[in-house]
Amino acid sequence: MTRQELINQIREKKTFLCVGLDTDIKKIPEHLLKEEDPIFAFNKAIIDATAPYCVAYKPNLAFYESMGVKGWLSFEATIKYLNDNYPNHFIIADAKRGDIGNTSSMYARTFFEECNLDSVTVAPYMGEDSVSPFLQYEGKWVILLALTSNKGSHDFQLTTDENGERLFEKVLRKSQEWGNKDNMMYVVGATQGRMFEDIRKIVPEHFLLVPGIGAQGGSLEEVCKYGMTKDCGLIVNSSRAIIYADKTENFAKVAGEEAKKVAEQMAALLNN
Amino acid sequence: MTRQELINQIREKKTFLCVGLDTDIKKIPEHLLKEEDPIFAFNKAIIDATAPYCVAYKPNLAFYESMGVKGWLSFEATIKYLNDNYPNHFIIADAKRGDIGNTSSMYARTFFEECNLDSVTVAPYMGEDSVSPFLQYEGKWVILLALTSNKGSHDFQLTTDENGERLFEKVLRKSQEWGNKDNMMYVVGATQGRMFEDIRKIVPEHFLLVPGIGAQGGSLEEVCKYGMTKDCGLIVNSSRAIIYADKTENFAKVAGEEAKKVAEQMAALLNN
Numbered sequence: 001m002t003r004q005e006l007i008n009q010i011r012e013k014k015t016f017l018c019v020g021l022d023t024d025i026k027k028i029p030e031h032l033l034k035e036e037d038p039i040f041a042f043n044k045a046i047i048d049a050t051a052p053y054c055v056a057y058k059p060n061l062a063f064y065e066s067m068g069v070k071g072w073l074s075f076e077a078t079i080k081y082l083n084d085n086y087p088n089h090f091i092i093a094d095a096k097r098g099d100i101g102n103t104s105s106m107y108a109r110t111f112f113e114e115c116n117l118d119s120v121t122v123a124p125y126m127g128e129d130s131v132s133p134f135l136q137y138e139g140k141w142v143i144l145l146a147l148t149s150n151k152g153s154h155d156f157q158l159t160t161d162e163n164g165e166r167l168f169e170k171v172l173r174k175s176q177e178w179g180n181k182d183n184m185m186y187v188v189g190a191t192q193g194r195m196f197e198d199i200r201k202i203v204p205e206h207f208l209l210v211p212g213i214g215a216q217g218g219s220l221e222e223v224c225k226y227g228m229t230k231d232c233g234l235i236v237n238s239s240r241a242i243i244y245a246d247k248t249e250n251f252a253k254v255a256g257e258e259a260k261k262v263a264e265q266m267a268a269l270l271n272n
Numbered sequence: 273m274t275r276q277e278l279i280n281q282i283r284e285k286k287t288f289l290c291v292g293l294d295t296d297i298k299k300i301p302e303h304l305l306k307e308e309d310p311i312f313a314f315n316k317a318i319i320d321a322t323a324p325y326c327v328a329y330k331p332n333l334a335f336y337e338s339m340g341v342k343g344w345l346s347f348e349a350t351i352k353y354l355n356d357n358y359p360n361h362f363i364i365a366d367a368k369r370g371d372i373g374n375t376s377s378m379y380a381r382t383f384f385e386e387c388n389l390d391s392v393t394v395a396p397y398m399g400e401d402s403v404s405p406f407l408q409y410e411g412k413w414v415i416l417l418a419l420t421s422n423k424g425s426h427d428f429q430l431t432t433d434e435n436g437e438r439l440f441e442k443v444l445r446k447s448q449e450w451g452n453k454d455n456m457m458y459v460v461g462a463t464q465g466r467m468f469e470d471i472r473k474i475v476p477e478h479f480l481l482v483p484g485i486g487a488q489g490g491s492l493e494e495v496c497k498y499g500m501t502k503d504c505g506l507i508v509n510s511s512r513a514i515i516y517a518d519k520t521e522n523f524a525k526v527a528g529e530e531a532k533k534v535a536e537q538m539a540a541l542l543n544n
Contacts, residue, residue: 062378068386072341096371100422106334114340123395125417127424145397150372152399155446162432174427
């Protein structure tokens with residue numbers, strides 16, 4: 001998906017919500033456990049109920065891998081279902097990959113050839129040759145970790161170097177030598193509040209993938225106040241607060257209602 | 273596996289070689305393609321031929337994931353074969369994972385419960401709560417990226433902070449608050465030469481996993497000169513130079529001979 005197509009989707013649907021598919025066999029409604037593939041059955045119902053209210057889906061690879069081969073089957077079935085039925089939704093493999101060039105090329109093959117996803121989250125620690133193999137695919141995106149939503153983000157990402165630049169700022173600045181606003185986004189946690197101002201000084205136009213509203217406690221209003229651009233420039237993710245909003249046979253309907261609520265807030269914020 | 277068990281293995285076998293199972297369907301001998309699971313058939317033959325000369329195996333997850341479900345089946349078959357037949361070999365999932373606590377817990381479940389591996393490589397960018405879930409398993413190890421073997425290691429890992437500490441040094445120092453020499457090792461590339469001296473100042477006793485000899489050009493002698501401790505303290509990996517040393521039906525025999533050559537160099541270096 002191109003940047004312009006993504007922007008068009010956001011404008012048409014008046015939402016910039018991403019639904020995170022952190023699907024845990026231990027948390028899905030019990031009645032699904034009799035299905036042949038309970039994880040896929042859960043995802044399919046969640047997707048059908050939330051699709052009108054979001055522009056993106058973000059399966060978190062950890063949750064699928066934790067079930068081994070079965071989990072990969074569920075992951076691939078989910079991606080195929082999205083590609084077949086919702087081709088206008090942007091699909092993010094939340095995988096936080098990154099390795100030497102030779103190995104990153106293999107990861108890129110996984111997510112962009114074996115599975116037809118739009119983007120993958122990548123960790124920057126290993127530098128340019130760990131990121132650039134993912135940038136070799138037309139219409140595909142790297143979403144690079146910059147300033148994450150968790151407590152541990154303070155351990156290294158905020159370290160100030162001898163020139164007064166913090167590590168996440170160096171990642172933002174340096175990575176623009178490798179990609180651009182048409183093939184690179186950044187992960188910035190919703191819990192980071194006013195830091196979005198500092199981020200926008202370095203990447204005024206890039207899209208940011210923002211996890212951390214909902215279960216992690218970040219504020220959507222604050223994210224928009226300090227992070228939104230004229231093209232929106234934000235994809236805001238919610239996982240647990242939407243997909244586990246209800247644990248009964250009604251789970252999908254309730255998830256849809258939760259997604260709708262967030263989308264309505266987003267529509268209002270887009271209008272401002 | 274405990275630290276003492278690993279040291280005992282190294283002393284008994286007089287080798288600290290790790291064979292990297294970066295198994296690529298495009299690079300294995302053609303005659304294997306008629307096997308039901310060519311990747312596993314290749315790994316099994318390589319393992320049987322090299323086991324006397326190494327103390328560890330390191331499957332690189334990217335290579336398995338790039339084949340989707342089939343790849344995971346090959347990966348799991350390989351781990352099962354190692355656990356059943358070579359229980360004294362240390363098994364490393366080279367996966368470079370790391371995410372918010374909730375998600376890292378799922379990755380830990382994958383590698384330590386779903387698959388019975390000894391250790392997993394983890395990226396430090398997201399800080400403490402991305403690493404600590406992997407440290408909750410008795411007898412299991414985190415191998416944290418410190419100073420990697422690739423060119424991109426210069427982009428961020430060598431950044432000096434306002435106190436004169438480089439990022440990889442901060443990772444070494446800070447992570448000792450989370451784990452210790454009994455459950456944590458560090459990745460340091462063989463291409464980093466004398467930097468091992470600086471690393472040993474911060475982690476004098478920790479084991480280091482050292483990739484980068486062979487295809488990447490690092491020197492085993494230099495690694496030992498600057499990085500070896502009284503307990504050895506090194507696991508040195510070679511992947512491509514061993515497993516792809518020959519492309520004929522003789523591939524396993526030649527891989528065994530290559531591993532033996534490296535092990536003989538290692539025995540001499542251990543004697544010094």
